[in-house]
Amino acid sequence: MTLTLRSLSALFPGGRGIRDVDATFAAGRYVALLGGSGSGKTTLLRTIAGLHPATSGTILLDARDVTREAPHLRDAGFVFQGFALFPHLDVGGNVAYGLRMRGVPESERAGRVAEALAVAGLPGAEHRAVGALSGGEQQRVAIARALAPKPRLLLLDEPLANLDAGLKAATREALRALHERLGLTTIHVTHDREEAMAVADDLAVLIDGRLRRFGPCRDVWDDPGDADVARFLGMTLLPVDVSAGRAQAPGFSARIDGEGVRGRTLLGFRPIDLRIAPGTTASVTRRRDLGDAIDVTVTCADTTYRMRAFPGSPEAALRPGDAIALTLREGAGRPFADADVP
Amino acid sequence: MTSGRLRVALLFILVGAVVHPLLALVRTAFPAGSPESLMDAVGSPSVRACVLLSAGIAAASVLGAAAVGIPLGIAAARLRSGSIFKTAALAPMLMPAVLGTLAFWFVFGRGGLLPTVVSGFEGEFRGVGAVLLIHALTLPTAFTLLVESALRRADPALFDAARSLGAGPFRAFVDGTLPQILPSIGGAAALVWMSATASFTAPFVFGTDRTLTTAIFVERQDDPARAAAIALLLFVLAAAPLIVLRRSSASARKGAYAAPPPSRGSARTWLLAIAVPIAAAVVLPLVTMFALSFVEGGRLVGGFADARFSTSAWTTVIGGSAELPASIGRSLLFSAIAVVVDIAVGTSLVLVARRASTGWRRLLLGLASIPFAVPATVLGIAMAEAYATGGFLGLGPPLVGTWAMLPFAYAVRNLPLLVQSIDAGCAMIPSGLEDASATLGATPGATVRHLLIPLLKPAIAAGATLAFAACTGEFVVSILLFDPATKPAAVAIHDLFRTGSFGVAAAAGLCLSFATLVPVLVLGRFSRAETTASTT
Numbered sequence: 001m002t003l004t005l006r007s008l009s010a011l012f013p014g015g016r017g018i019r020d021v022d023a024t025f026a027a028g029r030y031v032a033l034l035g036g037s038g039s040g041k042t043t044l045l046r047t048i049a050g051l052h053p054a055t056s057g058t059i060l061l062d063a064r065d066v067t068r069e070a071p072h073l074r075d076a077g078f079v080f081q082g083f084a085l086f087p088h089l090d091v092g093g094n095v096a097y098g099l100r101m102r103g104v105p106e107s108e109r110a111g112r113v114a115e116a117l118a119v120a121g122l123p124g125a126e127h128r129a130v131g132a133l134s135g136g137e138q139q140r141v142a143i144a145r146a147l148a149p150k151p152r153l154l155l156l157d158e159p160l161a162n163l164d165a166g167l168k169a170a171t172r173e174a175l176r177a178l179h180e181r182l183g184l185t186t187i188h189v190t191h192d193r194e195e196a197m198a199v200a201d202d203l204a205v206l207i208d209g210r211l212r213r214f215g216p217c218r219d220v221w222d223d224p225g226d227a228d229v230a231r232f233l234g235m236t237l238l239p240v241d242v243s244a245g246r247a248q249a250p251g252f253s254a255r256i257d258g259e260g261v262r263g264r265t266l267l268g269f270r271p272i273d274l275r276i277a278p279g280t281t282a283s284v285t286r287r288r289d290l291g292d293a294i295d296v297t298v299t300c301a302d303t304t305y306r307m308r309a310f311p312g313s314p315e316a317a318l319r320p321g322d323a324i325a326l327t328l329r330e331g332a333g334r335p336f337a338d339a340d341v342p
Numbered sequence: 343m344t345s346g347r348l349r350v351a352l353l354f355i356l357v358g359a360v361v362h363p364l365l366a367l368v369r370t371a372f373p374a375g376s377p378e379s380l381m382d383a384v385g386s387p388s389v390r391a392c393v394l395l396s397a398g399i400a401a402a403s404v405l406g407a408a409a410v411g412i413p414l415g416i417a418a419a420r421l422r423s424g425s426i427f428k429t430a431a432l433a434p435m436l437m438p439a440v441l442g443t444l445a446f447w448f449v450f451g452r453g454g455l456l457p458t459v460v461s462g463f464e465g466e467f468r469g470v471g472a473v474l475l476i477h478a479l480t481l482p483t484a485f486t487l488l489v490e491s492a493l494r495r496a497d498p499a500l501f502d503a504a505r506s507l508g509a510g511p512f513r514a515f516v517d518g519t520l521p522q523i524l525p526s527i528g529g530a531a532a533l534v535w536m537s538a539t540a541s542f543t544a545p546f547v548f549g550t551d552r553t554l555t556t557a558i559f560v561e562r563q564d565d566p567a568r569a570a571a572i573a574l575l576l577f578v579l580a581a582a583p584l585i586v587l588r589r590s591s592a593s594a595r596k597g598a599y600a601a602p603p604p605s606r607g608s609a610r611t612w613l614l615a616i617a618v619p620i621a622a623a624v625v626l627p628l629v630t631m632f633a634l635s636f637v638e639g640g641r642l643v644g645g646f647a648d649a650r651f652s653t654s655a656w657t658t659v660i661g662g663s664a665e666l667p668a669s670i671g672r673s674l675l676f677s678a679i680a681v682v683v684d685i686a687v688g689t690s691l692v693l694v695a696r697r698a699s700t701g702w703r704r705l706l707l708g709l710a711s712i713p714f715a716v717p718a719t720v721l722g723i724a725m726a727e728a729y730a731t732g733g734f735l736g737l738g739p740p741l742v743g744t745w746a747m748l749p750f751a752y753a754v755r756n757l758p759l760l761v762q763s764i765d766a767g768c769a770m771i772p773s774g775l776e777d778a779s780a781t782l783g784a785t786p787g788a789t790v791r792h793l794l795i796p797l798l799k800p801a802i803a804a805g806a807t808l809a810f811a812a813c814t815g816e817f818v819v820s821i822l823l824f825d826p827a828t829k830p831a832a833v834a835i836h837d838l839f840r841t842g843s844f845g846v847a848a849a850a851g852l853c854l855s856f857a858t859l860v861p862v863l864v865l866g867r868f869s870r871a872e873t874t875a876s877t878t
Binding site for chain 1: 772780782788792796
């Protein structure tokens with residue numbers, strides 16, 4: 001099912017919410033809806049599901065306008081952040097709930113429930129009480145419940161937020177495998193960049209209620225489009241002076257792409273792209289060993305750089321007090337000419 | 343019916359059942375629009391004496407009930423055997439009010455237990471002293487329940503912090519724990535004040551005819567306008583502490599902090615030494631009444647030596663005239679009708695209010711809680727005025743004198759119990775569950791049927807239990823509104839007592855309690871029931 005949003009706004013009293021969202025979620029794509037706290041990502045998901053009213057704009061499921069339709073009439077399965085399992089029903093009762101509401105004959109329900117539980121990775125759990133399940137099992141029940149009515153759109157609201165780190169990684173893989181098996185159009189809300197990159201085909205970035213960037217994950221990661229999205233995706237934004245294809249800042253010099261970029265501008269790059277260059281204008285002030293990586297802080301005058309190095313690289317050998325200069329990995333810097341430079 | 347229409351229909355019901363009778367009372371108090379009766383009543387020295395006596399009794403009752411209820415609440419929260427103390431405090435609440443009051447006669451009255459076993463105890467069990475003692479031992483339930491609940495919610499880290507800074511256990515309790523339970527103590531005090539000012543049975547039975555409630559009853563025979571004016575004064579006096587009943591903003595305790603361990607050592611010994619005699623005193627009247635129902639005449643007039651044991655009182659109730667069993671049956675039937683109506687109205691009201699705007703929610707729930715703030719005497723008088731000449735909203739034939747009057751009055755009187763219980767249950771249901779139901783294809787009606795009602799069953803059963811127990815023992819509203827052809831059990835038992843048939847009155851009262859207990863136990867099972875069900 002293709003989901004199309006046209007100039008969709010859903011505002012709360014006071015003006016917060018989502019504004020003028022235009023996007024087409026192609027059939028069978030797994031989209032991660034990424035944004036910080038209060039960015040409007042859950043509001044957008046709830047508006048698509050019909051749980052929050054659209055103030056203006058249109059929601060199309062394939063060609064059908066569902067903007068004003070009640071939630072129970074939309075063909076969308078929803079997995080809630082806290083799972084929202086019904087405490088008065090056992091696992092089977094929870095998974096069968098959507099089938100009962102759609103009038104699926106009782107004779108058919110048991111089979112569909114067993115099938116949904118098997119797909120979600122919890123076969124044979126029909127008669128267990130939901131209160132006795134672990135967090136991971138509850139999440140699987142929530143997924144099975146959303147899948148049992150065979151929706152054509154799956155909406156996941158921070159589905160991994162309530163799981164511990166180990167379970168999170170395993171469930172992330174399970175969600176991706178499930179998507180590849182079922183091919184449902186899926187929207188997965190998260191604030192975690194790594195989770196979004198790991199699980200999705202496409203990335204949609206919401207900032208202050210507006211959809212600022214939408215495209216295949218790698219494209220968005222490499223080209224955030226504007227400085228706000230770049231900052232949200234973990235880029236360092238360094239004020240530099242550009243002339244003759246070189247960006248200069250205290251203790252830093254690098255060749256950059258970008259025809260016509262001159263003068264004062266913001267240069268975006270990631271901490272893993274910083275390299276040691278010949279020179280002694282900057283000094284290492286701190287080193288933190290994180291195990292898999294090493295965080296190195298370098299300062300020069302009023303400018304502070306955070307560098308991430310990997311064991312075995314020359315940067316990993318830096319120690320506080322070392323005098324160095326900095327440059328960028330070839331092709332890594334991205335100028336944001338339109339951004340306001342502090 | 344759409345939710346908008348249902349909202350209007352419920353408003354119509356509340357206006358008819360709650361507002362209309364009170365307006366009728368105001369009309370009676372201001373005949374021809376003149377405030378003369380009210381001014382006369384306010385200016386009258388005898389009425390002012392009644393106000394002072396009622397306020398004095400209420401204030402002393404708050405202190406007495408606190409002295410009994412707070413130690414029981416602490417014992418219930420802090421001792422391993424806490425449920426015993428909680429049950430003791432609940433006993434007077436679950437017994438019909440008239441029975442709880444009459445029971446004291448069997449302990450303190452002439453020929454009762456104490457005058458028999460304590461030589462020289464000859465004092466008359468009448469007047470203000472008797473009323474205060476009855477209030478102190480029958481009204482502490484609110485203190486016990488609220489203090490117990492507050493202690494279980496209280497953050498033990500504050501007690502531990504005080505101890506770590508050098509305070510002894512008592513000082514740490516005063517500085518660390520007490521401030522956390524003070525709002526609950528204040529709330530309980532307000533509830534007891536309202537109950538004590540509204541108390542009718544104890545002053546009526548034990549000869550204090552100068553409280554506001556008894557004055558209303560007496561004045562009503564000769565001067566209904568003056569009685570209505572006094573009823574308005576009583577309403578103001580009883581409702582005065584409602585401002586104390588603000589909902590405390592109990593913020594959730596953060597972090598995983600273990601619940602406080604049960605008290606041990608000397609703290610446990612002290613607590614037991616205080617709480618055990620109090621619990622015994624609370625249940626003693628009922629136990630005594632049960633025992634004396636097997637003594638000839640229901641009294642120990644000649645001491646234990648002359649007491650003749652007999653089951654004649656019970657035989658009279660069960661096998662004698664059909665009037666007593668019939669009145670008990672009527673009380674149960676009227677109570678059942680009232681509770682069924684309250685369940686339907688209360689559940690609809692809470693569910694509609696849950697989805698309504700804040701204004702509608704306040705209006706609907708506010709109107710539904712009025713019978714809780716209005717003393718039973720005032721409500722009884724108001725209904726007598728409103729329904730003597732017409733039916734619901736003045737339409738149709740008068741309700742007074744028909745069998746429907748009492749079930750209707752019981753339903754209005756106890757609606758707040760259902761609404762408060764269901765509203766509290768509803769507040770515990772995360773809105774996410776309704777969203778989940780909607781995304782799974784349930785219409786709003788199906789969500790109510792398949793999700794909200796099943797989840798609310800325990801709250802509905804808990805409210806229905808309290809309401810049913812309150813209805814079967816409802817004395818004040820009954821004596822003001824009953825028709826001789828449909829006399830309820832509470833009035834019949836009181837008549838027996840007045841005519842000196844103490845043993846039969848005790849046996850009949852206990853029969854009513856046992857008959858009440860069966861539905862209460864059934865409903866109690868629902869309120870505790872394991873709610874997980876499979877509906878695949």
